[in-house]
Amino acid sequence: MSTAVSVCIFRFEICHNTNLCLQFKSNSSVANDNKQMASSKNKAKLKRDIKEYSIETYTRVGERFMELIPGSSRQDDSSLSTAKVSVSCETEDTKQSSKVFEQIPFISGNPFVETTKGILHLYKENELTTVKNAVVRSQTVCILAVPSSMTCHDLLTFLAACLDDIKNVRIIRDGSPNQYMVLLAFRTQESAAEFYSSFNGVPFNSLEPINCCSVVFVSQVETVLSGDHKPPLLHTELPTCPVCLERMDESVDGILTILCNHSFHGNCLSKWGDSTCPVCRYVQTPEAVADNHCLECNSTESLWICLICGHVGCGRYVQGHAYNHYIETQHCYSMQLENNRVWDYVGDNFVHRLLQNKSDGKLVEGHSPGKEDSYEKIDSMQLEFTYLLTSQLDSQKKYYEEMVNKFEKQMNDDTEQIKEKLIETINDNEGLQNKVAALTRDKQNLEKKLQQLINRLNQTQEDLNEEKQINKAMQENQTVWFEKYSSLEDKFLKFKLEKK
Incomplete structure (x- = not known):
């Protein structure tokens, strides 16, 4: 199942001349026409004031620096081919005839650090899309709400696994306190999709699991002069959460809209102490009215x-x-x-x-x-209930202290029993070890005696075999001598008979 993601547009609305802008704001309170123009501008800016934001660019060692906005209107940046960058400007002549958009040089001074007064707009498409379609449209992603405690070194360490696939890392700091945003331009579409699937929703460090990496795809980066600029077609500017002051994107975090039509992050509103709205103090859950009635006839009177x-x-x-x-x-x-x-x-x-x-x-x-x-009467009742609450708390305190003392005594008794059993087990173990040592020595002595008996048995067996051989030889000699004796006896009898 594919994941639905948001595709956003960055718009830097800068003030071409800060002093002129401030002078225009002061003079606008005098003239009626200027008041109407200022009100329309403030309405377009959603009541946001011009603040300073800084852009810091970090490139890899040995690579050419690539500007976010081309230095000339005719220059094209091939490194950001999928992330379109346009600059629009309105002059007095174009206001009289028609609105004509043209590119103006934006980078001035040191190209690695620019400080410009303006407003940072973040527009999101009204319809969510899949990661595959978002990668086809853009290879640039943005990490929202990076905590300011995370330094550039920590950020590069966090992105160490995919630094080979990143072309540019742009750090953008706006008026939001204690946080900044990071623009990442990848070399290939596959690396951008892999980065989104691997890092979206992952905590920046294990010590602060609340601060997670929120990644959105950026299809376009615009820089315009301050004026009455409408949001892009089919896009809506992301609001900020009044509690944590971070951008609210339903594709990243769950958004909760309450009865007074104020929206918050679900996690932020769950940590709110009471049931009132953090903005207008509207009570979301009214107090329940006691439904008292007679238990017999359900009457509600007297x-x-x-x-x-x-x-x-x-x-x-x-x-x-x-x-x-x-x-x-x-x-x-x-x-x-x-x-x-x-x-x-x-x-x-x-x-x-x-x-x-x-x-x-x-x-x-x-x-x-x-x-x-x-x-x-109210004070007396309050004092009465205070005394009652104090007495109940004292009794509850005594009860729990007794329970704690009881558990401590029981734990101490159990600990003493365990220590006694441990000492007995150690003594039994030492006795068994001594018995094992004695039995081992006896076994060795018996093995020696057994070996001696085996040797004697072998020697006796050899002697028995020799005796058997001698006995066999003597039996054979006895047979031979018995035959000789028989023959001599026969000869003697014959000789005897012949002599007679």
Whole structure:
């Protein structure tokens, strides 16, 4: 989904001769015709006075300086081909015949710093457009409401990621306090679109997330002499927020228009203390009127409220629901809502209220209401409620102090328990470490003994094998000798027989 952006036009309305302008303003109060001319001019300027604004230009090292306005009417600036720059002038001859626009030289003195008296207009198109269409029309963007605490070095550090794609950086300071604007001319359309998508709405630094970078596309920069100049066709001059004195653009910040037709930034009005308009003090949300009525018959005349439970009922001259409530609940005190007088159903008369005297603090009997002591009654009621509020605040203070002490004691107990458990855990850990060290030593000794037993077992196995071989050889020799013995025995028997 494409983002809707604003395309703006900058117009520098300068005073060709400051002294002549001031003299014209002083003489205009004398002549009637001049008064009408001044009123029309002030109306066109939206009641704005001529102030000083300065333009500072910063270029990259090794690059040629490119003027914002050509030095001659016939010179063209190829660096700002997409951001059209025009200068118009009205003379007395052209006023008599017709309005003819011509280019005039604007830069004078040091081209890097100019100080000129005039009015800075910022016109915005009435219809929003997409980033793609805005980039096609202009490669120049403007950063609005840069805080004055952000120096040029900080600004260049903030723009360090895209400095290779920027042709010119123009700083414009107008009459708005503690802020300035920055004009950026990019080399390509893609770099301008990427800058808008990457930097729009991004905070200038992490310590002040409220100050965000507000970027708008600039399709044209104009410089005209002071006079009755109408806004460009299909354009509207951006108003300023009365609270923060910054430009209001609905494509950047949400704008809230209240009942008195004054517009503000939504964030600025949300920080306003009360519900009145910051400009005309109009109350946006009127105080709610109490909708008191009898709880039984919904009557709104002669209402009495029970001081015990708060039940609202009508008087005995309507339907007597307040008296019926006393019969049912035996709540004997009821106050009339019209004049705050208290009625005692038991004594069948009004209760005399006791108030504290302002001089010595003693209890005195309150007088019946009247015009002569209305202010004293108000003061007494105010003092009474002040004492009541003080006592309630004291009790609330004691309650919360007790709660804080309770939580502190509980936290201290928990801390002590945690410390004891930590000490026990450390001791157990040391004991386990000692056991592990002892078991490690025993393991090493057992491993040595096991190795010795393995060596002895191997030696015994070798001896057993040797004995088996010797036994096998002896068995073989025994068989041979047994055969020899058998043969010799046979020979001996034969010899014996032959001898006989």
